[in-house]
Amino acid sequence: MDTSEQSRREERAPAADIAPGTAAEEGGGGGLAAWLVRRGLIPETGPKRVFAAATFVNMIGKGLFMAGAALFFTRSVGIPVAQVGFALGAAALIGLVAGIPVGHVADRRGPREVYRIAVVVQALAVATLVFVHSFPWLVVCMCLAELANSAGTAARGPLTRAVGAPHPTRYRSYLRALNNIAAGCGALAAGVVVQLDTRTAYVSLILGNAVAFLVCAALASRMPSVPPVGAPAETGRWLALKDRPYVVLTALDGIMSIQTQVLIFALPLWIIGHTAAPRWFVGVSVAVNTALVVCLQVRASRGIDGNVAAGRVVRRAGVAFLLATALIAAAGGAPGWVAVVVVALGVVVHTVGELWHTAASFELSFGLAPAHAQGQYSGLYGIGQGLSNAIGPPLLGMVCLGWGEPGWLAMGALFLLVGLLMPYVVNWSDRTRPPAAGPDAP
Known part of the structure; x- marks a missing residue:
């Protein structure tokens, strides 16, 4: 593990003081609540x-x-x-x-x-x-x-x-x-x-x-107040906007976040207007996606314990999105039952990519932001995701629905490109920031 990655983890330590006790202490003992905590169905008390x-x-x-x-x-x-x-x-x-x-x-x-x-x-x-x-x-x-x-x-x-x-x-x-x-x-x-x-x-x-x-x-x-983290004296007011690697990361994540509109906007219109799959399958595809997210999102976050690991997972998500869009595109000229099977596979693969991308995005939004400016960085990161909601539907409508099968492949290639670029941006960010961003840095 490199020094910059270790420092990002150490920055998180001060925030732990608002949560009394560890998971083992709070979730220990018997009873229904303890069983639910051990199963990961409810958080620890507090x-x-x-x-x-x-x-x-x-x-x-x-x-x-x-x-x-x-x-x-x-x-x-x-x-x-x-x-x-x-x-x-x-x-x-x-x-x-x-x-x-x-x-x-x-x-x-x-x-x-x-x-x-x-x-x-x-x-x-x-x-x-x-x-x-x-x-x-x-x-x-x-x-x-x-x-x-x-x-x-x-x-x-x-x-x-x-x-x-x-x-x-x-x-x-x-x-x-x-x-x-x-x-x-x-x-x-x-x-x-x-x-x-x-x-x-x-x-x-x-x-x-x-x-x-x-x-x-x-x-x-009812929650305890979170004390502000002191900022270094030389820190400027709009630190997030001056952090070029994080701005680039925000833009790339915003592009990747267009994938959230694929299953709720583009796919229903594609199923109804361009495939032989039955109309009722629109609801099934959304239900499958929701069920997988509810059941697997926490598990997908395991092993993403740092910026470098998160960058690799985003790259993996890009590959999954390309495969998913290729499967969805293949349903365009397929018979009814074949279209159902192919779209179902595409939905599952896309959801896996969504789980990876979301978990990695969470890690990067926290891990690449200094402890004393988490709110400001969170606001910047939200701009990228908000813009993706604004431009996603018209872009998907023009490319995927307007161009047909080649358009789906083009969107998948865009997601793959972003996934391939993300680890380099993460490394750039780690190289260009100080070993520790907190006020107690040596």
């Missing part, structure tokens, strides 16, 4: 379990909103679809600008306090939507909600790192699996609202989302 509960409730609210908000705006409020799309897109782009400055505040004031304020503001902004009856006010409320969401995301990065110590990547992988379950619960509840299709039902959905955010803030209040 901050990890409280933060997991807050994250779960938060994601239920987001699941409600994502599945039913557009219908609320169009069918209940009466705003045209085009205006709703513009408002949501503008809010998403404006929300990205909050990440770095709010992350900087979280580094200086403490991530728990900033996270709690951001979630409360988000709750108030969402609740205000029930009073919206015009396009301009929709834009204002959605921009405020997205700014708060981006701020909460930036603060959640250092909070997750501190709570999850000494293995933040494994803990964040657990939270991702939990988020998939919560989002599914929220989507199911939204489905009931959509079926009722009444003003009262839609208002209940929006207010339920706001209540979920308030409950999340209340749970976050």
